[in-house]
Amino acid sequence: MMPELKCPKCQKLLAPESIPGDGAVTCPWCRGKIHIHIFPAFFRDFEKGQLPEKIVVDSEAVCFFHLEKSAVTSCSKCGVFLCKLCELDIGGKLLCPKCFEAGKKEIATFTKEAFLYDELFYFLSLIGLLTCYFSWLILPISFIGSIYCWKKIKTPYARRKWRFVAAMIISVLGLGLIGFLIVATVSGLIK
Amino acid sequence: MDTYRKLAKISTPFGLFTSAKQIWKAEDHFLISHQRSPFLEEYRRYYFKDIQYITVCKTKAGYIMYSVISLLLLLSLGGIVFFYIEKMEEGVIVFEIISAALFIILLFIIIFCGSSSKTVIKTIAGDDKEAFRGFYRKTLKVVKLMKEQITEAQGAMPVKEPIPPPQQETLPGNIGT
Numbered sequence: 001m002m003p004e005l006k007c008p009k010c011q012k013l014l015a016p017e018s019i020p021g022d023g024a025v026t027c028p029w030c031r032g033k034i035h036i037h038i039f040p041a042f043f044r045d046f047e048k049g050q051l052p053e054k055i056v057v058d059s060e061a062v063c064f065f066h067l068e069k070s071a072v073t074s075c076s077k078c079g080v081f082l083c084k085l086c087e088l089d090i091g092g093k094l095l096c097p098k099c100f101e102a103g104k105k106e107i108a109t110f111t112k113e114a115f116l117y118d119e120l121f122y123f124l125s126l127i128g129l130l131t132c133y134f135s136w137l138i139l140p141i142s143f144i145g146s147i148y149c150w151k152k153i154k155t156p157y158a159r160r161k162w163r164f165v166a167a168m169i170i171s172v173l174g175l176g177l178i179g180f181l182i183v184a185t186v187s188g189l190i191k
Numbered sequence: 192m193d194t195y196r197k198l199a200k201i202s203t204p205f206g207l208f209t210s211a212k213q214i215w216k217a218e219d220h221f222l223i224s225h226q227r228s229p230f231l232e233e234y235r236r237y238y239f240k241d242i243q244y245i246t247v248c249k250t251k252a253g254y255i256m257y258s259v260i261s262l263l264l265l266l267s268l269g270g271i272v273f274f275y276i277e278k279m280e281e282g283v284i285v286f287e288i289i290s291a292a293l294f295i296i297l298l299f300i301i302i303f304c305g306s307s308s309k310t311v312i313k314t315i316a317g318d319d320k321e322a323f324r325g326f327y328r329k330t331l332k333v334v335k336l337m338k339e340q341i342t343e344a345q346g347a348m349p350v351k352e353p354i355p356p357p358q359q360e361t362l363p364g365n366i367g368t
Binding site for chain 1: 194226230232241243245311315338348
């Protein structure tokens with residue numbers, strides 16, 4: 001099958017002869033200038049997965065999920081036999097579909113989104129500092145939350161923790177200020 | 192777990208209103224992170240071996256931002272002249288001068304960064320979706336870095352077989368002459 005390339009502006013197909021391997025081209029439809037970088041995968045088709053083989057003799061090991069297919073490997077987590085169709089190569093480990101589904105959230109390669117607790121508590125600490133009436137409630141929440149969720153962020157990359165630290169510092173300073181104001185008011189320093 | 196190295200942070204001319212996208216490089220893929228909401232970040236992975244092409248084209252966002260800031264700068268300058276003629280208080284004129292200076296700085300930043308662009312990454316498995324938007328010059332630099340990694344993983348481009356020239360038919364009368 002001939003590979004296709006669409007203009008990113010007008011979404012119309014570009015003629016194969018007008019596509020340079022690497023460089024700028026003007027779209028014949030919208031006259032927009034496009035920088036194109038083509039790689040060898042452009043000429044490669046989607047690789048189909050291997051099909052499982054049927055069992056030949058009764059004594060042959062069979063797939064846990066397909067009893068008529070011969071097993072080729074076993075799941076590295078639960079140990080069940082797997083055929084070619086069921087084996088899932090996840091970062092060098094062979095997993096069965098059930099173990100994959102169960103541990104999908106834990107595998108960094110499949111993380112699609114992550115909740116940013118550090119942003120939340122950093123934001124809360126700033127809000128706590130600005131809203132005078134609820135500071136006594138928001139600042140402790142921000143401080144305790146920062147400690148509790150320190151290791152809870154599941155970003156695939158190593159995220160810096162400065163927001164947690166900043167949230168804790170702001171919370172402590174804010175609470176210190178509240179404490180000082182209360183003591184000063186009670187002791188008569190502030191009238 | 193994959194170890195990621197930050198490749199670039201791409202922001203748009205409207206960067207004040209939308210969050211920037213970050214591009215990370217792992218051993219065999221790129222990870223593009225985007226903060227969808229203030230506390231939620233989503234990720235897209237592009238494996239080096241699967242990337243078919245990358246296209247970069249200019250968008251109008253940069254020009255719009257450029258026009259808006261130019262207009263605001265003109266209004267500020269006009270304000271300075273107007274308040275000076277009308278002999279308004281010094282504070283008002285100082286305020287106008289500060290805002291004009293800010294607009295000049297913003298305008299220089301936008302001129303320096305170049306126009307805005309849209310980048311599309313097409314993989315074998317995926318549809319050709321927009322990967323990120325950013326300033327044109329920076330985007331070209333980032334794409335160059337990405338290109339190096341992809342070329343390393345995929346190797347050189349296959350050499351196109353030259354089309355043989357059409358053979359000239361020999362006329363029967365010319366045989367033997």
